[in-house]
Amino acid sequence: MTRPTSRDVATAAGVSQATVSLVLGDKWRGRVSERTATLVREAATELGYRPNLAARNLRLGSTRTALLVVPALTNEFFARVYTGAARVAADHGFGVVLYPSPDGTGPARDPFASARAALDGVIASSMAADALAAIGGDDLPLVMLDSDPTSTGAAAHVNLAMADGVRQICAHLRGHGHRDILHLASAIDSWTFEVRAETLAALLDPTTRLRTVRAELTVEAARTAMETALAAPHDRPTAIVCDDDILAAGACKAARRLGLRIPEDLSVTGFDDLALATAVEPELTTVHLPAEQVGEQGMTALLSVLEGTPWTAPDIPVDLIVRDSSGPAPTP
Template sequence: MTSAQMPASARPTSRDVARAAGVSQATVSLVLGDKWRGRVSEATAARVRHAADGLGYQPNLAARQLRLGRTRTALLVVPALTNEFFARVHTGAAAVAAEHGFGVVLYPSPEGVGPARDPFASARASLDGVIASSMAAGALDALRGADLPLVMLDSDPADTGVAARVDLDIADGMRQVAEHLLALGHRRFVHLAAAVDSWTFAIRARALHDTVGAVPGTCVRTVEAALDVHAGREAAQRALAAPGPRPTAIVCDDDVLAAGACKTARRLGLRVPDDLSVTGFSDLALSVAVEPELTTVRLPAERVGERGMAALLAVLDGRPAEPGSLPVRLVARGSSAAAPQDAGRA
């Protein structure tokens, strides 16, 4: 059976060639695209060709068109179109793409955590690369098997097989939230966590528990909820009605969950922030539409999209992508204040 006759999942990819030759995927692209002279040594080029021959590697049509400069199209995969953050990521990516004569095809995941089995089976030949934002671990196997350069945004740094990645300093964002509330005297916390299996939410939980847990006399209770206002309201209701001393702060994984928590507080006759502080994450437009306005973490969504597209363009040109994580910033507003002296019970 030849490489072309193998199922897509079994065919050797350029990443396999790079691994076998001990070089980067960008170097493989240069050598097999016949653009290596003056950029890669003769010995390295020979090693890459030998590895490709030994594996029976055959570039797919998308890669061939890429070398000829015919496609100029990137696929942006996001968990949902209903979330403002991903709309802004697309805005940033599309702006940079337009500057370089590229188009961006937007693909929302039907399951909210990763793409369908193969979102571009019929369009693979018209794509130069893929940018994937906030995907769950293991959700991108179909993309890896497509032999297209893959740039990951706000995703697990341990995830292998990617050409480049653009990270937000999510952990620092949650540390800023925790330190802000601790400085205000809060010691009893509820973590209103998104019920989504993805790295970006797992790292928030870890940073919150580590930061709060380092202070004696503190406690954090985690309650999960789907990413919508109704689910956030119900989860906050359960947390505040639980036996024992009432928490003085609810730390939410997202501004939408924080809006639900604020609705619950009002229904229980609690004042935000006098009786209960509530924080969000992302700094969506919603954060200043509620009253009081939300203390939250500002994520530079458009900058994420810009850096993601720039990283893909760098990979396609055989250049290294810009390194380093994008910083995030706590925005303190009216929903957080000093912990009440006597929290009582919900």
């Protein structure tokens, strides 16, 4: 069943769409009669008409602008999120302002004199959540990406099936006989990385040894951390599970500097499936995250909230892309 429009209400009441807008926008007094206003309200009730708040805001002078808050512009994943959000926004006459937290993660300066006057809503990555505190728009609709679905304060959540991505990695490595795994974890305190760590620990059976090393999200930080972790020949893992592809690239560099072959001596897996995953040699086994779809759903969720429609959706599926950086565990 199609949703009734203001034109349907106008037809049912025998008035113009402009009159419907005046009455339902409570601007009819002195411009149309009481009887006409009553007819419009009754027609709207009978049809089950609900005004499109986003469209009404346009007529009332709203900016039709959404703010997308991300931790960094240099990360390809968030560039793709923006592309997806901007595509859906353009289809609905909206614009998207991209706002990176200046320090990657952490506090940020408020870029607006009044966020409420400049914006219709906010879409934010959980990795940049600290930046939200500086934006004076506490009463703006907020859609959180890649965040704890049980948390309060957001009108909607859009998540990837992160735990399933980890499950696919574990099944892949277990199938290749790996029983000594090192988790190269992001040093950023964020829900998305907590899910990866908790799921990895829960899925590995008691016969598998799991160690964790943390590093900042840079190739060099990961390389340095892995050179230390892999230094002792008698105590090396057979596989490294990395929280993202950048960390995986650093792990691969460390392995090469130590004379280790990938995947013959050491398997390495990533997360994201950035362009970097096929730029390294050997190409990286990694979990593909459909970033553009995240942006599309984020903007769709915000539009639904602006229209007064509750928005829920299942987690976006992810897929393990098996390439040459992973293989059978080396024979002891």
